[in-house]
Amino acid sequence: MRLRIGHMYPDLMNLYGDRGNVIALARRLQWRGIEAEIVGIAAGDAAALGDFDLLFMGGGQDREQAIVCRDLEARREDLRRAMEADVVLLAVCGGYQLLGHYYRMPDGREIPGLGILDLHTEAGPTRMIGNAACRSEYLPEPGTLVGFENHGGRTYLGPGCAPLATVLSGHGNNGEDGGEGAVYRNVFGTYLHGSLLPKNPHFADLLLGRALARRGAGTMGDPLDDSLEWRAHRVALGLAGVDGREA
Amino acid sequence: MGIRARLAHIFGKLGIRVLRLLGRAATTAPGRVILAVDPGFISRVSGQVRHSRAVITGTNGKTTTAALLEGMMAGAGWKVVRNASGSNMAAGIATALVDHDAISGCDALVAEVDEAALAGVAAMVQPDLAVVTNFFRDQLDRYGELDRTVDLVRRGLERVRGTACLNADDPRVADLADSLPGEVDTVFFGLAGEASGGERDAVDPAAAGLDTQFCPRCGGRFTYEGRVFGHLGDYRCPDCGWRRPARHVVGRILDADGAGLLMAIDFPDGDSLVAKLGVPGAYNAYNAVGAAAAARAAGIDGPAIRAGLEAFTGAFGRMERLSLEDREVVLALSKNPVGFDQILRAVADDAGTGAVLVGINDGHADGRDISWLWDVDFEMLDAGEVPVVVSGTRAEDMAVRLKYGGLDLERLQIVGDLEGALERAVERSPRGARVYALLTYTAMLGLRERLERRGLVGEMWRG
Numbered sequence A: 001m002r003l004r005i006g007h008m009y010p011d012l013m014n015l016y017g018d019r020g021n022v023i024a025l026a027r028r029l030q031w032r033g034i035e036a037e038i039v040g041i042a043a044g045d046a047a048a049l050g051d052f053d054l055l056f057m058g059g060g061q062d063r064e065q066a067i068v069c070r071d072l073e074a075r076r077e078d079l080r081r082a083m084e085a086d087v088v089l090l091a092v093c094g095g096y097q098l099l100g101h102y103y104r105m106p107d108g109r110e111i112p113g114l115g116i117l118d119l120h121t122e123a124g125p126t127r128m129i130g131n132a133a134c135r136s137e138y139l140p141e142p143g144t145l146v147g148f149e150n151h152g153g154r155t156y157l158g159p160g161c162a163p164l165a166t167v168l169s170g171h172g173n174n175g176e177d178g179g180e181g182a183v184y185r186n187v188f189g190t191y192l193h194g195s196l197l198p199k200n201p202h203f204a205d206l207l208l209g210r211a212l213a214r215r216g217a218g219t220m221g222d223p224l225d226d227s228l229e230w231r232a233h234r235v236a237l238g239l240a241g242v243d244g245r246e247a
Numbered sequence B: 001m002g003i004r005a006r007l008a009h010i011f012g013k014l015g016i017r018v019l020r021l022l023g024r025a026a027t028t029a030p031g032r033v034i035l036a037v038d039p040g041f042i043s044r045v046s047g048q049v050r051h052s053r054a055v056i057t058g059t060n061g062k063t064t065t066a067a068l069l070e071g072m073m074a075g076a077g078w079k080v081v082r083n084a085s086g087s088n089m090a091a092g093i094a095t096a097l098v099d100h101d102a103i104s105g106c107d108a109l110v111a112e113v114d115e116a117a118l119a120g121v122a123a124m125v126q127p128d129l130a131v132v133t134n135f136f137r138d139q140l141d142r143y144g145e146l147d148r149t150v151d152l153v154r155r156g157l158e159r160v161r162g163t164a165c166l167n168a169d170d171p172r173v174a175d176l177a178d179s180l181p182g183e184v185d186t187v188f189f190g191l192a193g194e195a196s197g198g199e200r201d202a203v204d205p206a207a208a209g210l211d212t213q214f215c216p217r218c219g220g221r222f223t224y225e226g227r228v229f230g231h232l233g234d235y236r237c238p239d240c241g242w243r244r245p246a247r248h249v250v251g252r253i254l255d256a257d258g259a260g261l262l263m264a265i266d267f268p269d270g271d272s273l274v275a276k277l278g279v280p281g282a283y284n285a286y287n288a289v290g291a292a293a294a295a296r297a298a299g300i301d302g303p304a305i306r307a308g309l310e311a312f313t314g315a316f317g318r319m320e321r322l323s324l325e326d327r328e329v330v331l332a333l334s335k336n337p338v339g340f341d342q343i344l345r346a347v348a349d350d351a352g353t354g355a356v357l358v359g360i361n362d363g364h365a366d367g368r369d370i371s372w373l374w375d376v377d378f379e380m381l382d383a384g385e386v387p388v389v390v391s392g393t394r395a396e397d398m399a400v401r402l403k404y405g406g407l408d409l410e411r412l413q414i415v416g417d418l419e420g421a422l423e424r425a426v427e428r429s430p431r432g433a434r435v436y437a438l439l440t441y442t443a444m445l446g447l448r449e450r451l452e453r454r455g456l457v458g459e460m461w462r463g
């Protein structure tokens, strides 16, 4: 078995150590004896997104995101077909926002997104910054996700997707409705970085499990020794002001 | 000088003395008292500075550049006031002015200034000299994004009269020249790419050159004739044709080893000097050239510049060396991916390395977001056998980073307390070997304070 992981725009969309997520996915496959092929997809590259098992996209600065936006426009149909074929996608922060219908600027202008997730984002007056924790029904016990959020945009979900998690501490999608991130089929969006997957090993395995299941692999094999990861997870819960037991 | 400023000076002096009696560093707290008593203290006192009021800003190298410039001016016989490393907002500058009795006159003020504080500080200091070192992503959660930091510096530079020394090899810094007030002279400095030897392309651009690769004028993607490291080098925009401006002051690394650099610096008037620098790395060569450019603009002659360069042994925490139980401990401030990568390379290249301590804190001054750890190439530690001790408030995150970097877990140990972690690293290192302590800002401050009490390092406020 060999999984192909596409890292979308590794040079442009890597604002918050996002490559840690790809490192985590690759290592966890390697530790299970499953081969991982990591492919960087740069702006302008010819790449059939449906040929990947798992795609990752991080966040970038405004300037970089504008370039990505233009490039993604040309990939819209390809990406949509890949999503309908249940290719697994994780998008963090800026990448998450790009999957929605549009981003509304402070002056009211709307920058169109890909419309893959039924959500939109509005620029807010302040940035929402800090350690954050939430709990997700998609995850096995303890179900908590920890990370760091830093976003000015407020994201609002439509009926076509569900929140990934419920905020325990921090702001989440918009600081209002208690939701964090979004899920549609095998597409996951979130504001959490940190990097996210290394200290949320259950979420990394959820993504890998779905990618493997799609390829007909029944099991992931023996569980890995994640004691170090959970130690970091518990420290991050504490920093977010959440007691590991009550969470 | 008015009664108010005198009163502020006396209060500040008292505060500094009390803190030192308690064995504490007097950096910003006295400054807050001084500015509460006399909000106009900095502008009043710096108005009396005889020759030069310099501000130094940028992501990396502020402290080293400021210390080098201070040394060069001291070499010319000037009395110089410089703020303590890292105390680079108004309060830290007020503390320094009082501590060095600037109220009774001095020749120069050399202030390293936080990028976000530059506009405010420059309004008080009225600088006639400015140095901008570079822009790397750093402490993101404090300011938002790099574009904003650049704008803050741009706004701060509007207050500068006299000369602005800009790193021409960094496109975002070079681009600032166009928005300077008309009467300001621009001095561009940089490093000759061909002489950078082993440092050239030391950092894989795809992995770490993530900061500035795009033309600030048109958004085009830069091509490089040569890179020194990161995004610093001879860039050119294929879309609008903008390229690195011609440099007035150029440094060349003639020879380099783990302990230092031999470098030549060429000035625009055909003058040139060769000096030995007691700190390693191309990033320190940039600091040396930036400081030399500023010193020359302030009217300092070649021999004094050279004396300043050669007398330099490291600003606070940048590769500071001390001896502990027959091991040489090297303290290295490591606060962002590019700085970290440079130091890790030195550690990996040093056959005498006996153990490594990595101390990661997430205090306000460190940046509360530690996701940048994933942009550092800790994989450089994988080769070899040396034990690695991780510490600080984010020791566990650091341990996970090393695990996913491929480090053999047998070599890894977590010790939350920094002093305990250093002791553990020393224990696990063979006698006579070097123990590298790579520390974020507050981790350095905390560990150094303990070492200071044991008399192992000098007092920070004199560093």
Ligand SMILES: [Zn+2]
Pocket (backbone or CB within 6 Å): B215, B216, B217, B218, B219, B220, B237, B238, B239, B240, B241, B242
């Ligand atoms: Zn251009």
